[in-house]
Amino acid sequence: MEPSLSAAELDVRRFTHNDLPRIRQALIDVHADAYAEAMEDEFNQRFPWFVEHWGGHPDFACVIAFDGDEAVAFAYGAPSTPQREWWREHLDPAPTRSRTFSYSELAVRTKWRKTGTAELVTRALLEDRDEDLVVLLVDTGHPRVQALYEAWGFRKVGARQPFPDSPVYAVMLADLPLG
Numbered sequence: 336m337e338p339s340l341s342a343a344e345l346d347v348r349r350f351t352h353n354d355l356p357r358i359r360q361a362l363i364d365v366h367a368d369a370y371a372e373a374m375e376d377e378f379n380q381r382f383p384w385f386v387e388h389w390g391g392h393p394d395f396a397c398v399i400a401f402d403g404d405e406a407v408a409f410a411y412g413a414p415s416t417p418q419r420e421w422w423r424e425h426l427d428p429a430p431t432r433s434r435t436f437s438y439s440e441l442a443v444r445t446k447w448r449k450t451g452t453a454e455l456v457t458r459a460l461l462e463d464r465d466e467d468l469v470v471l472l473v474d475t476g477h478p479r480v481q482a483l484y485e486a487w488g489f490r491k492v493g494a495r496q497p498f499p500d501s502p503v504y505a506v507m508l509a510d511l512p513l514g
């Protein structure tokens with residue numbers, strides 16, 4: 336029997352825009368493992384484009400959890416553009432404290448699911464942000480993932496489909512720091 340895996344044994348490291356060349360492949364590999372059952376979907380195949388897009392942001396922030404040399408999970412995002420935050424069209428009036436971090440992507444290798452690793456990288460990414468809010472998009476067809484975010488303090492404020500071939504996403508918002 337395999338020994339049980341524990342998130343506590345992982346080495347959590349932080350990366351920025353300048354690190355993109357050396358973390359790009361790790362992000363692509365973890366994503367391919369995490370989405371293995373859904374990689375026939377052309378939208379998921381475009382992930383490398385999204386890595387360039389988000390990693391190209393000068394304030395890109397990324398956390399990767401390593402088991403030895405192997406990247407097993409990541410979380411990344413970047414500050415939202417003021418007035419163009421994903422929540423903006425759904426909240427009237429807008430929150431008074433509205434500086435927002437866009438939490439773009441989270442993925443955990445299948446072997447490391449249900450070990451607390453998703454929460455570990457999420458909290459590590461968000462704990463030293465100085466924005467007021469964090470917003471993310473989650474596929475409305477994945478209610479169990481939405482429930483996970485709700486357990487961490489996010490609430491659904493609307494729905495959007497950013498690209499014609501993307502899923503319809505629930506827009507989820509939380510105050511920072513996370514509770």
Ligand SMILES: CC(C)(COP(=O)(O)OP(=O)(O)OC[C@H]1O[C@@H](n2cnc3c(N)ncnc32)[C@H](O)[C@@H]1OP(=O)(O)O)[C@@H](O)C(=O)NCCC(=O)NCCS
Pocket residue numbers: 369370440441442443444447448449450451452453454472473474476477479480483
């Ligand atoms: C989302 C994720 C990080 C959560 O990891 P975790 O905390 O270890 O939790 P689990 O993997 O058990 O996922 C929680 C629940 O969501 C479900 N789920 C996870 N990813 C899913 C997906 N892509 N599609 C549909 N359901 C999914 C799981 O089956 C599980 O359901 P259950 O509680 O009924 O067993 C991990 O499942 C993952 O990397 N998924 C693929 C990538 C993804 O969907 N990222 C989120 C983008 S918003």
